[in-house]
Amino acid sequence: MSLAPATETTLVAALPAIDRRRARKRAAWRRRATVLAFMSPWLAGVTIFFGYPLLMSVYLSFTHFDNLSAPRWIGLANYHYLFHGDLLIGPAVRNSLWMIVFAVPLYVLSAFGIAMMVARVxxxxxxxxxxxxxxxxAPPVAATLGFVYILNPANGPINVLLSHLGIQGPLWFQSPQWSKPSLVLLGIWGVGNMFIIFLAAILDVPKHLYESAELDGTGPLQRLRYVTLPSISPVILFSIVIGVIAAMQYFTQAYVAANIASGQASQAGDVTVNLGFPEGSTLFYPILLYNDGFRDFSMGYASAMAVLLFVAAFAVTAVILANSRRWVHYGGAVR
Amino acid sequence: MTAVDIPLELQDALARRKVPWTVRRRRLLFAVANHSVVIAAALIFLLPFVFIALTSLMTGDQSLSPNLWPSPFRWSNYVDVFHQAPLMRWIANTMMYCGLATVGLLLSSIPVAYALARLRWRGRQVAFLIVLATMMLPQQVTVVPLYVMWSKLHLVGTLWPVILITWLGDAFSIFLLRQFFLTIPQEYLDAARVDGCGEFRILTTVVLRLAKPAIAAVTLFSVLYCFNDYFLPLLYVGQGELHTWTVSIGLSQFRNLHQVQWNLTMAATLLVMAPVIIIFFLAQKVFVEGITLTGVKG
Structure with a gap:
């Protein structure tokens, strides 16, 4: 349909100057049209599924809205309730922060540790x-179900094994102290994606760096500190960012585990009984948002929570990326 | 690459140098320790699968007892599972979701990725940054207005909201495909241009043929994502009728539906895990390549 740029210029060169300018303009327009055509699905998608709902969330956060009657403007009331009135928001934020501060580093460490060992095999x-x-x-729902059974305190396989060793196993998903660590165990079990990325990065570290470090008389720990870690630092950063973002939207495992562990005969909806079971210890921010917005249909308030989540996600990502310049080394083979 | 950086005479010296006994012993001990830890960790990682499989073959009473080994083996559990819940219906729904979403995602994301990787235009960097931003945004941020939108279109209670959202470009797939398209040598594209191909023909004939591994990876990830997806299906069909559910939702409610016992629940769990694991063993290479593509080049 369109001529290749190179052929076009040679053809056009024979024509008078005005025609040439017009032809060039036409070619530019054609290029623009091509780009627009190629980008159109995304342009539509980002507008409908991203831009519009983002602005709409901000608007709805200033209203009372239940999806039945039109939104009613109530100013900052939702935000006031969010910061001063809601008794559940504190535990939800604390639980989510717990995941970010404790679970994410643990995931990164275990993925790295396993990758280091497998790289040496x-x-x-x-x-x-x-x-x-x-x-x-393993599909998250299936994995969660498996873990809730394996870790069930009444004759679950793990506690049976522990009792053979003379250890009294904890109550796992049934106890407010152990429910989050149980979820972390489930998370470490599923750390495979991160592990593969680490393994690829570790195997990519140029061998001569180790050899020259060894000639300089370094021990294994020093080689880890001065060769391996700097070489794979971009991957560490990547895992942390991905991990933190995943922790911020952590929903499925906690929601399913609370539902199953509480043993309530509930239809897919009836969560208020099991909300964060046991004792709100697995109530994470997205679960509270889901509950407020789509069980109680306080959609204005849920929008306020969504806006806060957006700000937090944006801030956390920005902080991590800004700090990363100090310790991430791009260069050499890893890029 | 490794050898080039070390002077030849030094390499020779290194090769001829006799490794002292103490060093060799230390290395051996280290290797033994490393292998024992790896093997122990691997066993621990396999343990949940083993327990799930064993429990799925027990009788209901056994699954509540401290016995870890089923006796007798009740293979009929795997038949009973299908009588407990409309499992076939859930599988059909899930397959419809996976199929329609993946096809739409590929058709819409490939041209976008090509324009971001291989066409030169102003605003390309900005567009790519927005793609990355949408990829990182928690989906709960936009969920309320989208729910309202779909409910106005009377699509809540069906799987269409989760399918249609992939038909206008998926950020992760665009990102992954773009990373791969960048690695295609410019000469191939230029050759096609000289032959008089338009950008669309270049994309369909040259790029798609070279990008088969990336497209395979994106297809695989999309199918898996849909199969595993929980939050959005829960939102749109989870509160509706049993027969509209996907496998994930059905499984999460399986035990609560009729107070089904653990043995059957574990059989259902294993049935849900099985397809994914089988796909993995059939397409192991695609997986590993795909994951590495997301990580190392990101």
Whole structure:
């Protein structure tokens, strides 16, 4: 349909100057039209599914809205309730922060640790790679169900094994102290994606760096500190960012675990009984948002929560990326 | 690459140098320790699968007892599961969701990724940054207005909201495809241009053929994502009728539906895990390539 740029210029060169300018203009327009056509699905998508709802969330956050009658402007009342009135928001924010501060570093550490060990394995590396990656594939709902059963305090396999060792197992998902650590165990089990990325990065570290470090008389710990870590620092940053973002929208595992562990005979909706079971210890911010917006239909208030989540996600990502310049090294083979 | 940086005579010296006994012993001990820890960790990682499988073969009473080994093995659990809940219906719904969402996602994301990677235009960097931003945004941020929108269109209670949202470009897929398109040598594209191909023909004939691994990875990730998806299906069909559910929602409610026992619940759990694991073993390479593509180049 369109001529290639190179052919076009040679053809056009024979024509008078005005025609040439017109042809060039036409070509530019055609290029613009091509770009627009190619980008159109995304342009429409980002407007309808991202721009519009984002602005709408901000607007709705200043209203009382239940999806039945039109939104009613109530100014800052939602935000006032968010910061001063809501008794559940405190636990929800604390639980979510707990995930970000404790769980995410643990995930990164375990993924890194496993990757370091598997990278050193001489034979059967493929087998180990599969074993550590596979649980990440287990559908989250299925994995959660499995863990709630395996860790159930009444004759669950893990507590049975522990009792053979003479250890009295904890109540896991049934106890407010152990419910979050149980979720973290489930998370570590599913750390495979991060593990694969770390493994690839570690195997990518140029061998000569280790060799020259060894010639300089460094020990294994120093080599880890001065060769491995700087070389894979972009991957560490990537995992932390992904981990924090995932922790901010942490929903499925906690929601399902609370539902199953509480053992309430509930239809898919009836969550208020199980909200954050036990004792609100698994009530995370997105779960509260879901509950307020789509169980109680306080959609104006849920929008205010959404706006706060947006601000927090934006701020946290910005802070991590800004700080990263100090410790992330781009260069060499890892890019 | 490794050898080039070390002077030849030094390499020779290194090769001829006899490794002292103490160093060799230390290395051996280290390797043994490393292997034992890896093997122990691998066993722990496999343990949940083993327990789930064993429990799925027990009788109801056994699954509540401290016995870890089923006796007798009740294979009929896997038949009973289908009588407990409309599992086939959930599988059909999930397959419809996975299929329609993935096709729409590929058709809409590929041209966008191509324009971001291989066409030169003003605003391209900004557009790419917005793609990255949408990828990182928690989905709860936009969920309320979208729910209102779909309810106005009378689509709440169906899976269409979760399908249609992928038909206008998916940020993660665009990102992944763009990263791959960037690695295609410019010469191929230029050759096609000289032959008189338009951008659309270049995309469909040259780029798509070269990008098969990336497209396979995106397809795989999309199918898995839909299969595993919970939050949005819960929102749109979770409160509706049983027969509109997906497998994930059905499974999460399986035990609560009729107070089903653990053995059957674990059989259902394993049935839901099985397709994913089978797909993995069939397409292991695609997976690993895809994940590495997201990470190392990100």
């Amino acid at each position: 001489k034979r059967g590396a493929g087998f180990f790679r599969t074993v550590f990656y596979l649980p990440a594939l």
